[in-house]
Every structure is written in C-alpha cells, then in structure tokens.
Amino acid sequence: MLTELKENPACIECGLCREVCPVFTISRDETVAPRGRAVLAAASMAAAGTDSPTYYQCTLCRACRVACPVGRDPEGELLRARLVAAGTETDANREMIANIRRYGNPFGPLQPGEIPKKLTCC
Ligand code: SF4
Numbered sequence: 189m190l191t192e193l194k195e196n197p198a199c200i201e202c203g204l205c206r207e208v209c210p211v212f213t214i215s216r217d218e219t220v221a222p223r224g225r226a227v228l229a230a231a232s233m234a235a236a237g238t239d240s241p242t243y244y245q246c247t248l249c250r251a252c253r254v255a256c257p258v259g260r261d262p263e264g265e266l267l268r269a270r271l272v273a274a275g276t277e278t279d280a281n282r283e284m285i286a287n288i289r290r291y292g293n294p295f296g297p298l299q300p301g302e303i304p305k306k307l308t309c310c
Pocket residue numbers: 208209210211212220221222245246247248249250251252253262264
C-alpha cells in the first residue's frame with residue numbers, strides 16, 4: 189500500500205517510470221510521461237499553467253511510483269489542485285466539476301437509464 193510522502197524524492201531521470209505509464213505507452217510523448225512531468229514541475233508551475241492538458245492526461249494510477257527506484261510520487265492530484273487554484277485548469281475539467289456539483293455526475297442532466305451523449309473529461 190502506498191503511503192503519503194512528507195517530501196517527494198527528487199527525480200534522478202532514470203526513465204524507468206515511462207515503461208509502466210499507460211499515457212506514455214500510447215503517446216510516446218516525454219512531456220506527458222512521469223519523468224517529463226517531474227522535470228516540468230521542477231522547472232515551473234507557471235509554465236505548467238499554460239499547458240494544463242499535460243497534467244490532465246495522467247490517469248492517477250501511480251504505476252510510475254511503484255516502478256520508481258526512489259519512490260517519487262507523480263503528484264497528479266496536487267498538480268491539478270494547483271491548476272484549479274490558479275484558474276488555469278482546462279475548460280472540460282471546469283465543466284465536469286460544475287456538472288458534479290449541480291447534477292451529482294460528470295455528464296450533466298440525465299434521465300434514469302439514459303446513456304451520456306458526451307463524455308466530459310480533461
Ligand atoms: S500515475 Fe500518471 S504519470 Fe504515473 S504511470 Fe499512471 S498515468 Fe503515468
């Protein structure tokens with residue numbers, strides 16, 4: 189079972205996390221891989237705010253943390269919370285949160301048994 193960290197270990201840029209990351213497996217894009225995100229987060233959250241979809245592609249599975257030799261946490265929830273606090277989250281995320289608050293689900297108004305026509309996501 190994963191435990192919360194008081195301090196997140198620094199990334200040593202070994203790249204092992206990329207091999208278990210489902211997002212990197214599909215995209216082959218370093219900027220959305222855990223290693224790339226660690227480098228971006230260390231460089232500047234201001235820069236991250238202009239590219240918030242990068243942080244919403246993470247599925248929050250934490251497979252990268254299990255594979256990481258230093259146990260680095262991808263901090264997906266924390267990064268998203270910072271984007272929301274800074275008002276730089278994606279429009280889709282804003283809509284999803286509004287739907288949950290208003291209708292109790294991420295899709296918007298639904299009749300019983302109705303299948304959502306739109307999947308609101310990041
Ligand atoms: S938590 Fe996010 S970055 Fe880590 S392996 Fe899962 S999808 Fe990739």
